[in-house]
Amino acid sequence: MRTILVILSILFSCSLNAQTKEKNQIKIEQGELGIVRDSNLEFKLLESGVYSKDRLSIITIYTLTEQNFEQDCNVYSKYGKKYDIKISTKYQFNREAISNISKLSNPIPLDYLKYELIPEIRFAAREITGYYTFDELDQNKAGKEILEFLKTRLKTGVLIKSIDIEIINK
Structure with missing residues (x-):
């Protein structure tokens, strides 16, 4: 009986070590x-x-790899009319800049989309769409300007490929 308990305890400790190694x-x-x-x-x-x-x-x-996300946002046009828009963004992390991340004073956070990209895109959309009329917003002219605006504000390491704006309510 004692032999069986010793064997079982050895097997149990071996299985715990194997599970710990997998988790690490x-x-x-x-x-x-x-x-x-x-x-x-x-x-x-x-x-x-x-x-x-x-x-x-x-x-x-x-x-x-290239990643996409869509974000709904409400903005005001040049004449103060409120619009609900959908912003579609394609972005990608830049391999060379990520490999040099240790040189950045503030490393890119884990949830980059939630803490960095979405707030910046919302800020840019609200800031820039105020200069455009409804027709200009509908032609997606603001999307190009938002893209240029973001290039100056975002951290090194992220490449914004495109931003498309779709007006939800007209």
């Missing part, structure tokens, strides 16, 4: 780039593959 590994897929920040705030670039994760390290994974 992270896989970076093709088309992704990882940045490891260790306890000394030093950065290391991770290409695609499987890596062991130290419990004090923070790993941020960035998707390098």
Whole structure:
């Protein structure tokens, strides 16, 4: 009976070690780039593959492929009329800039879309659409200006490919 308990305890501890090792590994897929920040705030670039994760390290994974999102926003035209618009944005992380992220004074946050991109696009849309009439908004002239405006405000490392504006209510 004692032998069976010893064998069971050995098997149980082995299975716990195996589960712990699995949890401490992270896989970076093709088309992704990882940045490891260790306890000394030093950065290391991770290409695609499987890596062991130290419990004090923070790993941020960035998707390098083109990403899309749509955001509804209400804006005012040149004459003060309120419009509901849908802003479609295509963006992509720039591989070279992400690899140099340790040189940035304020590294790109994990949820870049939520904390950086959406607020900037909403700000730009509200700021710029006020200079356009309904017809100009309908022709998407403001989209090009919003794109240029964002290029000056966003952090290095993100490439905004296009911004399209669609008026929801006319």
